[in-house]
Each structure stands twice: as C-alpha cells, then as structure tokens.
Amino acid sequence: MAKIENDFFERVYQVVRLIPPGRVTSYGAIARFLGSAQSSRMVGYAMNSSHAQAVYVPAHRVVNRKGMLTGKHFFGGPNTMQELLASEGISILDDTITNFQELFWDPNKELMKGFE
DNA sequence: AGTCTGACCGGGG
DNA sequence: ACCCCGGCCAGAC
Numbered sequence: 001m002a003k004i005e006n007d008f009f010e011r012v013y014q015v016v017r018l019i020p021p022g023r024v025t026s027y028g029a030i031a032r033f034l035g036s037a038q039s040s041r042m043v044g045y046a047m048n049s050s051h052a053q054a055v056y057v058p059a060h061r062v063v064n065r066k067g068m069l070t071g072k073h074f075f076g077g078p079n080t081m082q083e084l085l086a087s088e089g090i091s092i093l094d095d096t097i098t099n100f101q102e103l104f105w106d107p108n109k110e111l112m113k114g115f116e
Numbered sequence: 117a118g119t120c121t122g123a124c125c126g127g128g129g
Numbered sequence: 130a131c132c133c134c135g136g137c138c139a140g141a142c
Contacts (some may be wrong), residue, residue, distance in 0.1 A: 008139075009139085013117095027123075027124055028124065031125090036138075042124090042140090062123080064124060065124075070124085071123030072123085076132095093127075
C-alpha cells in the first residue's frame with residue numbers, strides 16, 4: 001500500500017504547510033522542489049482537494065509565477081483568499097501581490113538550506 | 117480503459 | 130511587453 005508521504009498530493013500539502021505566514025510561493029516552485037518541474041499544474045490541482053485534508057493547508061499562500069491570486073475563486077468567498085493574505089500583512093492590488101518578489105518563499109532555497 | 121481537463125510554466129510571435 | 134500555444138501528470142467521468 002502506498003505510503004502517505006509518497007503521494008504527490010500529500011507531499012504538496014506538506015510543503016505548503018511549511019510556508020511561513022506573510023510569505024508566498026508559486027506552484028512551479030513547489031513542483032520543482034518535488035522533482036517534477038513540469039507538473040506545476042498538478043500542484044494547483046492538489047490545492048483543489050486541499051480543503052478535504054484533515055490538516056489545515058494554507059493554500060492562499062500559493063499563487064502563480066506572476067503573483068496573481070488565480071485560485072481566489074476556489075475559496076469560500078470571492079475575496080476570501082485576498083483577505084487571508086491581507087491578514088498576514090500582504091498587500092494586494094488588482095488580484096496581484098504587489099511586492100511578490102520580496103515575499104516570495106522558494107522551497108528550493110529555504111528548505112534545502114536547512115537540509116542536512 | 118480511454119479521454120478530458122486543470123488554482124501552471126516557458127517559450128515564441 | 131503582451132498574447133497565444135504546446136507540454137506534462139494525475140484524478141475524475
């Protein structure tokens with residue numbers, strides 16, 4: 001039987017949970033960290049099922065490479081995602097994170113840095 | 117079991 | 130700098 005850690009979706013969730021509040025990352029960055037740089041679409045698809053997870057997944061901290069809140073419509077309300085990010089001190093303009101580059105949290109850098 | 121789709125990305129026009 | 134198109138992977142019908 002497949003281990004939970006081996007499931008692609010579950011690995012995505014684990015990475016997303018590691019994103020510090022007030023920081024964001026992109027689907028592609030997570031996909032690359034998992035070894036499938038070309039599976040960025042799967043990361044977004046995994047977020048679609050993130051609501052069903054027992055452990056909370058801060059999916060609002062994941063945006064596309066442009067810093068746009070492409071998945072905002074998949075949250076409870078039309079502006080739920082933006083409000084969640086705003087509550088963490090992130091400023092958004094026109095569904096796009098203004099200082100995206102500064103707040104960008106790259107798992108390939110942050111996690112590998114502390115990796116033994 | 118085959119087909120389609122998707123909260124994307126990168127490159128080319 | 131903007132828009133469009135192909136690719137890639139796993140789940141849903």
